[in-house]
Amino acid sequence: MKPGAGQLGQAGPYGSAAREEMIAAQRARVEQLKVEIFESVGDSSDQLDDYQAEYHRQFEALVPAANGSGGAQPVAFSDLIDEIACADIVYFGDYHTLREAQKAPLRCLREVLARGRTALLATEVVHLIHQDILDDYLDGLVSDEGFLERIEYAHNWGFPWRNYALQFQFARENEIPMLGINSDPAVLHDNLHVRDAMAAMVIVEAMAREPDRLVAVTFGDLHICPTHLPAQVQRFVERRGLDRKKHVVVYQNNDAVYWELARRGLEQEAHTVRLADGSFCLMNSTPLVKFQSYVNWETNADELEESIGLEGPSISSNVMTDQVVQMVETVTSFLELPQEGLEDFTVHTSRDLNFLDDVARTGNYSADEIAEIRHQIARDDSYFLIREKMIYLGNLSIDHAAEEATHYVNTKLAGHVQQPPSRRFDFYYRAMKEAIGFVGSRIVHHKRDCFDRADFDQILAAFKGRRLTEPGQIFKREIARDVLQHLDYEERWVRGEVRGYPRFRALYERELQVHLGVTHSLGYMLGDRIHTALVAGRIHRKEVRELFFERFDSEPRPREVYFDWLDYLRP
Numbered sequence: 001m002k003p004g005a006g007q008l009g010q011a012g013p014y015g016s017a018a019r020e021e022m023i024a025a026q027r028a029r030v031e032q033l034k035v036e037i038f039e040s041v042g043d044s045s046d047q048l049d050d051y052q053a054e055y056h057r058q059f060e061a062l063v064p065a066a067n068g069s070g071g072a073q074p075v076a077f078s079d080l081i082d083e084i085a086c087a088d089i090v091y092f093g094d095y096h097t098l099r100e101a102q103k104a105p106l107r108c109l110r111e112v113l114a115r116g117r118t119a120l121l122a123t124e125v126v127h128l129i130h131q132d133i134l135d136d137y138l139d140g141l142v143s144d145e146g147f148l149e150r151i152e153y154a155h156n157w158g159f160p161w162r163n164y165a166l167q168f169q170f171a172r173e174n175e176i177p178m179l180g181i182n183s184d185p186a187v188l189h190d191n192l193h194v195r196d197a198m199a200a201m202v203i204v205e206a207m208a209r210e211p212d213r214l215v216a217v218t219f220g221d222l223h224i225c226p227t228h229l230p231a232q233v234q235r236f237v238e239r240r241g242l243d244r245k246k247h248v249v250v251y252q253n254n255d256a257v258y259w260e261l262a263r264r265g266l267e268q269e270a271h272t273v274r275l276a277d278g279s280f281c282l283m284n285s286t287p288l289v290k291f292q293s294y295v296n297w298e299t300n301a302d303e304l305e306e307s308i309g310l311e312g313p314s315i316s317s318n319v320m321t322d323q324v325v326q327m328v329e330t331v332t333s334f335l336e337l338p339q340e341g342l343e344d345f346t347v348h349t350s351r352d353l354n355f356l357d358d359v360a361r362t363g364n365y366s367a368d369e370i371a372e373i374r375h376q377i378a379r380d381d382s383y384f385l386i387r388e389k390m391i392y393l394g395n396l397s398i399d400h401a402a403e404e405a406t407h408y409v410n411t412k413l414a415g416h417v418q419q420p421p422s423r424r425f426d427f428y429y430r431a432m433k434e435a436i437g438f439v440g441s442r443i444v445h446h447k448r449d450c451f452d453r454a455d456f457d458q459i460l461a462a463f464k465g466r467r468l469t470e471p472g473q474i475f476k477r478e479i480a481r482d483v484l485q486h487l488d489y490e491e492r493w494v495r496g497e498v499r500g501y502p503r504f505r506a507l508y509e510r511e512l513q514v515h516l517g518v519t520h521s522l523g524y525m526l527g528d529r530i531h532t533a534l535v536a537g538r539i540h541r542k543e544v545r546e547l548f549f550e551r552f553d554s555e556p557r558p559r560e561v562y563f564d565w566l567d568y569l570r571p
Contacts (some may be wrong), residue, residue, distance in 0.1 A: 004148050016357050018354075018356040018357040018360055019353055019354055019357055020357070021356060021374065022353045022355065022356050022357075022377065023259070023262055023353055023356075025374075025378040025380075026286070026287070026288045026350060026353075026378055026380075027287075028068045028261065028378070029288060029378070029379070030255065030287045030291055031382050032472075033064060033288075033291035033292065033294075033295060034291060035296065035455045036295060037294050038538055039289065039463065040298060044067065045190065046194075046289075047190075047191065047192060047193075048190075048192065050099050051192050051193075051228070052223060052326065053224060054228070055221075055228075055229055056158070058226065059254060059256045061276065061277075062258075062275040062276045062277055062279070063254075063256040063257055063260050063275070069395075070546065072257055072260050072261070072273055072276075073274050074261070074266055074271075074272065074274075074275065074387035075272050075273065075274045075280075076272065077111075077271060077272045077393050078111075079272065079274070080108065080248075080272050080274075080280050080282075081108060081115075082213045083111060083248045083280070084108055084112050084214070084248050084250075085111075085112050085115050085117055085214075086246070086424075087208065087214065087246045087247055087248045088207065088211075088214065088215065088245040088246050088564070089203070089214070089215040089216075089217065089233065089245055089246075089247045089248075089249065090108070090182075090214065090215070090216050090217065090247065090248045090250060091217045091219065091224040091229065091230060091248070091249050091250065092104065092105040092108070092216065092217065092218045092219075092224070092250050092252070093219070093220070093221030093222075093223075093224045093249075093250065093251045093252045094114055094124065094219060094221060094252070095216050095221060095252060095253065095290055095293070095294075096159040096220065096294070097159055097160065097163075097293040097294045097297040098163075098285055098289070098290050098293045099160070099162075099163045099293075099303070099305070099310065100253075100284040100285045100306055100307065100308070100313060101252050101253065101284070101285070101290075102163040102164055102166055102167060102218075103166060103307065103310055104250075104252055104282050104284050104312075105121075105216060105218050105250075106166060106167060106310050107168070107169045107310050107312060108216075108250070109121070109170070109176075109216055110170075110173075110310060112214060113174060116523060117149045117213075117214050117419075118176075118210075118213045118214070118238070118369055119176050119213055119214040119215070119216055120176065120177045120178070120179060120206055120210065120214070120215050120216065121167065121170075121176050121177070121178045121179070121216050121218070121220050121313070122178070122179040122180075122181045122199075122202075122203055122217045123164075123167065123178060123179070123180060123181065123182075123259070124181060124199075124218060124219045124220065124223075125153075125157050125167075125179030125181045125182065126151055126178070126181075126182060127151065127156060127166050127180055127181060127182045127183060127184060128180055128181065128182065128202060130150070130180050130197065130444070131179070131180050133147065133150045133151055134147075134151070134178055134179075134180050137168070138168070138177070138178060140171055140172075144165070147366075148161065149190045155269065155563045156184070156544040159297065160297060161551075165480065167218070167528075168559070170260050176333045177208055179202060179215075180202075180207055181198075181199035181202050181203060181217070181219070182195070182208045183195050183198045183199070183349065184483075189315070192222075192223075192228075193228075193232075194467070195223075196223060196228050196229045196232045197232050197236075197567075198228060199217075199219070199223075199229060199232070200232035200235070200236050201236055203215060203217065203233055203236075203479075204233060204236040204237055204240060204242070207237070207242065207245065208240060208242060211242075212334065213238075217229070221251055221252060221254075223247055224250075226249060226253065226277070226279075230247055230249060230568070233245070233247070234247075236374070237476065242306060248279070248280065249279035249280070249385050250279070250280045250281070251275075251280070251281040251282070252281065252282045252283075252284065252285075252535045253277065253281075253282070253284065253285045253286070254281050255285060255287045257273055257275075257281045257283065258283060258286060258287050259287075261273070261283065261402055262353060266282070267286075267351075267353060267511055268351070268352075270283060271283050271284065271312060271359065284306075284312060284313055285306070285313070286350055286351055286516070288380060289306075289349070289350060289351075290351045291570050292380070292395050292396065292397075293396075296395070296396075296397050300447075301397040301399055302397070302398045302445070303396045303397055303398065304320060304323050304393075304397075304398060304401055305323065306319065306320075306396070307319060307475050313351075319343070320401075321346060321349040322346045323401065324345070324347050324391060324401055324404070325343055325404045325532060327398075327401060327405040327406075327444050327545040328342050328405045328408065328409055330443060330444050331402075331405065331406055331409055331440045331443050332409060332443065334443050335443070335541060335544060335545045336541065336550065337409065337413065337545060337546060337548060338413070340348065341412070342408075342409060342412060342514075344389055345389040345390065345391055346389065346390055346391070347390075347393065347407055348390055348391065348392045348393070349392070349393045349394075349396065349402075349420050350380065350393075350394060350525075352518060355392060356373065356374065356377065359373060359385065359388070359390075359482055360481070362387075364387050364390060365387075371512065372477065372512060372516075373385070375512055375513060375516070376392075376394070377392070377518075379392060379394070380394035380395055381394050381395075382403065382404050383396060383398040383404070384396050384404045384407040384411070384415045386411050390410060391404045391405070391409070392404075398444065398445055399441050399448050401446055402440060402441040402443075402445060402448075403437040403440065403441040404437070405440065405444075406436060406439070406440025406441060406443075407433065407436075407437045407440075409440065409548065410433065410436050413548050413549050414548060414549050414550055414551050414552075415551055417429060417552060417553075421555050422508075422555065423508040423509055424505075424508045424559065425552075425555055425558055425559075426508075426515075426556035427507070427508045427515070427518075427519055427558075428559040428561075429552055429558040430515075430516070430519035430520075431519045431522045431523040431526065431558070431562055432523065432526075432550075432552065432558050432561055433523065433561055434519060434520050434522075434523025434524055434527065435523040435524070435526040435527035435530060435562075435565075436527065436530060436547060437523070437527065438523060438526075438527025438531070439526045439527045439530050439534075439544060441546075442527070442531040443531070446531075446535070448510045450521075450524040450525060450527075450528050451485070451521055451524070451525070452525060452528075456483050456487075456521070459476060459477065460477065460480050460481060460484065461478040463480075464479045465478075475514055475517065476517075476518060477514050478510070478514045478517075479514055479518055479521065480519035482510065482514065482518045483518055483521045483522060484519070485504070485507065486502070486504065487522075487523060487525075489502045489504075490566055493563065493566070494566055494567065494570045500558075501559055501563060526566070528567060529565075530544060530547075530565065530569065533569055538569075539568070539569075547561075550565035
């Protein structure tokens with residue numbers, strides 16, 4: 001049996017053991033991201049908790065239990081369009097930081113307009129009081145900058161304008177009126193039900209004025225739960241004595257729906273799902289990508305495009321690959337590196353739950369290598385599989401993609417040491433590879449940041465005196481401790497207070513998670529210093545270019561190069 005071929009294990013309810021492991025890792029990471037997002041947002045009100053609970057209760061009834069009974073049935077996209085085309089109002093749930101969530105309603109409207117329906121687009125982006133400004137903007141009387149300033153976009157909304165600009169552009173091009181339906185939470189004392197009621201009044205007024213138009217509403221996914229905004233709209237319809245309006249509810253990327261599809265092996269092919277109550281759920285992303293988009297937005301990290309224009313994303317990596325090819329060209333052009341033959345790679349993302357299966361089936365990886373790949377995937381890290389020339393993006397941030405593009409270039413030019421002769425060699429070899437990768441990512445995105453000494457000091461201070469039981473916290477503390485220990489030696493070495501290279505045998509022998517964390521961190525910090533010196537003109541482009549050809553072909557070489565750069569970059 002080839003190394004790694006026995007890593008697949010027995011099939012489970014989600015398919016093979018490797019596939020189950022991918023799903024379990026993603027589910028665990030999604031829960032971590034939810035906690036991170038909750039902590040960043042701050043304490044929620046009792047009303048918000050109840051509002052969310054109602055939404056989740058709705059899906060508990062709509063998504064089948066583990067026995068597979070109930071309704072979450074994949075249907076053709078045209079089935080959804082059929083429903084929307086003969087409705088009076090359609091509600092699209094929105095996840096505000098996910099670009100695909102802003103594109104999906106436009107894909108639907110494009111098809112509906114082609115059938116001869118007229119439409120009106122009601123958006124949460126614009127407040128009711130700014131309707132006149134919105135009208136002027138659509139008429140071309142106000143520039144983008146003027147529009148954003150006058151509606152106080154940064155303060156009142158703040159989510160990526162490049163995403164929402166798509167909807168305004170679509171409305172302009174198709175001569176669709178738009179309606180601002182949001183209200184200032186501060187004025188309404190953050191009352192979600194009152195916000196729904198205010199939006200409903202404006203929507204119903206528009207329906208009464210132009211009963212033949214389809215009203216397409218884009219609002220946060222929680223709001224379109226039938227007992228929330230749709231119920232308020234129906235209430236005002238009855239008050240106005242209007243005919244009962246047919247509505248369609250279209251959720252997007254609900255977690256429970258995705259995990260159910262994954263259980264049935266349908267997550268790659270099911271893009272439109274009909275739920276038990278007749279509502280729909282569009283699956284244009286994964287829970288991991290969805291929640292990562294929020295964290296990336298918070299940290300100002302731009303993301304790759306998952307699709308071109310209004311075409312839907314697919315498991316195909318062509319769109320991703322094209323963008324990574326551009327990053328390869330950016331890095332090689334800047335450093336004047338050879339560019340021939342630098343397109344023989346493929347890009348894979350967390351959409352592909354069979355990725356670990358596919359890697360293990362090649363038989364080209366040892367048990368230790370498979371374990372390392374599993375570890376990287378569990379942390380939603382990105383990774384370059386050298387032998388298969390596969391770039392795995394655990395996160396769609398441009399920083400991740402640029403770093404892996406650089407690893408690819410570096411490997412093509414310098415090769416790769418498959419069997420490190422010692423743990424010490426491996427430690428500095430990984431650190432240098434991470435430094436090179438970080439330099440390339442900074443060439444693509446010069447604002448990329450990394451942890452520094454103060455950050456690791458802060459981590460240790462936060463954990464000081466605490467008895468830690470959570471493995472993630474224990475590893476975090478150990479990584480911070482080891483990084484600081486190495487930085488202490490580096491500073492003393494640069495000042496000439498110690499001679500020779502360090503002999504941190506215990507540090508080199510740490511378990512995989514700590515080993516990777518420390519080498520990543522040290523490499524990033526060195527790469528950050530190299531790029532900063534390059535941009536400041538303190539080192540030459542030629543010197544960085546030579547680093548991309550370094551083969552590290554002897555036992556002491558990685559450590560020598562690491563400390564040579566520290567010496568070269570000393571203040």
